[in-house]
Amino acid sequence: MRLRPRGGRPERLGPAAVHGVAAVLLGLALLHAAAHGVREPRVALAFGAVVAAGEWARVTLPGDREHAPLGTAAALAYALLGPLHGLPTTHGVLQVAAVTGLGTLAGLLPLAVPAVRARLRPDAARADTASRRLLTVSFAALLFQPLYNSGALDRAPLTGPWYGVLLGGVGAVTALCDAVLAAVLHAARAGLRYAAALEDELRSLLGIGSAIAATGILVSLLAGEVGLWALPLFCTPLLLAQASFRRAAAIRATTGQTIETLARATEVAGYTPPGHARRVADTACALGRELGLGTRDLALLEYAALMHDIGQLSLVEPVPCGATAVLPAAEQQRIARLGSEVILRTGVPARVGRQVARLADPHRLPDGSVDRSLPLAARIIRVANAHDDLLSAGRGRGLSVAAARLEALERLRLARGTAYDPAVLDALARVGRRARVPG
Structure with a gap:
């Protein structure tokens, strides 16, 4: 089930700025590679190939966000690569950016095939994750490569466990940087508040994000001992984890289909008007975004809003027009x-x-x-349901959409602070002024 972004509002400049900076960085990296050549081309080719393979083998996470864990882990490992099989490497920050960017583009090449493009439906999410990866991996390289190539780590000296601690610290800072950048893109694409989007990304960081960072650090460490064999050996567990994520995504899709079917049961049985559950869900999600809910909370709110009228199937006689808002409170x-x-x-x-x-x-x-024990989601759905009931009643009397919305809002305000949460009603008024409430 795909959460719908806010309508009627232009996308923020965040994605355009991120894509622009990533494009400039990749251009500079390619110019540097053309002018100065590629250091250790065999190593660069191996890491670039794994980045490309990872870009192809993507996985969809909650909130319809796509990740390429294998590609990101390989790119991070290259950014943090010091010695390779006991020999020092000499690639720098710009070469890391060039290998990451070219590997990503190579992974996107199959989308040029019409059959593949139709199946995978390329969208802004792929551009977002590709730009994010390029910027965050380059940031990790900027933190590590100058220290390594200058010999500062040898003079410190940072050997043994301390070297691993350094890589872990760089990986942690890079992961936080990635979460901040991802929140900018996620907030713009999904119409969320930045704080809610950042909370989503930090929660994701504790799951697949930590696995990606740990794999990248592990590959860079073990490559110093076993060489390029570290890539297939230690990226395989992450590849297996992706299969588990895909299985979980399939289960979520089945759950969404079940909910959609249950939501239509009251409409098919004649207890609610056609489209009522969907309209209430859309309004509830718009209110949830306005009130700062994150992706996970919005998904659960949508589920609950879609199924809010299931109890009407217990009625002997349907409520006229399914308008439960006019029933006594006890009923x-x-x-x-x-x-x-x-x-x-x-x-x-x-x-x-x-x-x-x-x-x-x-x-x-x-x-x-x-x-105080009343869940915010329940307060939101109560307002969204009553709003749709009153809006449908107004339209049934021949009122225009604007007039029906105004009348519905005024009637809801009569019960402000008693039946309905004032904060939710204020959010409804703001959303209505921007013409975002489905009608």
Whole structure:
């Protein structure tokens, strides 16, 4: 299931700037290689070939973000490569950039074949990850290669375990730099706030990011002893890990299809209007982005919003137009609880069921205090659902889209702070002003 980026808003300049800097760096690196030649061409060719193979063997992570773990690990290993089979290497920062860039471009060449291009659907994600890899690997080379080539590491002296500590430190700083850069691109592409995008990237760093960095450092260390054989020997585990990631992606896709099917059950049975679940989900995700949710939270919010009306299947008679917002509070809560019980038996994350169970609970308790235990997702879906019900009712009376939206927002404001969270209503007003709420 693909989260939809914000509509109606031009993409930020972040991706264009990142691509521009990467293109300039690659151009300088290629000019330097043409003018001064390539040091240790056999070594450069071996690492470039693995980068190209890794670019071809990509993996899709949560949030529809693509990674090329093998290619990135090989490029990082080349950036941190000191001795090779006991002999010193002499390549520098610009050659690292040239090998990484050319290897990446070689991995993208199969996309020139129409059949391959149709199957892989090349998009901005590939350009983003390619530019990121070039910049972050060059940054790692900038931290390490001048120290190594100048002999400063020998004078320190940094030998034995301390050499490994140095590489680990460079790898850690590089991984953080990559997370910051990835957050810039992710925030622009997915329409997230930067803080939420950075949180997503740091969480990803603890998973596949740490595996990539560790593999790159390990290859660069062991290449000093076994030479280029370190590349196939120690990149294989990462290749096997990619198979596991693909399996997990297939499971996520199956989960998404199950949720879409369940969401349509109420429409097919005549309990809700066609497209209601999808509109509520789109509105909820727009509100979630406005309120700073990250990719993982947005995915769970979308799941819950799609299935928020499953409990209506327990009704003997459908609610007119499926508008549960007009039902008594107790009936709304009963439908939500029944829907939650169904969801908890589908294999969907339990958090989704808990969110649906609470979506009909009011923002303020009978004693006047705010219900702090109410999940943000439940508060968002409650507003999104009521908004779509009221908007559909207004359109049914012949109002224009703008007039129906204005009327729906005004009616929701009558219950501001009691049934509905004021922060969510304010977010709805902001999103509505930018014409992002699906109608």
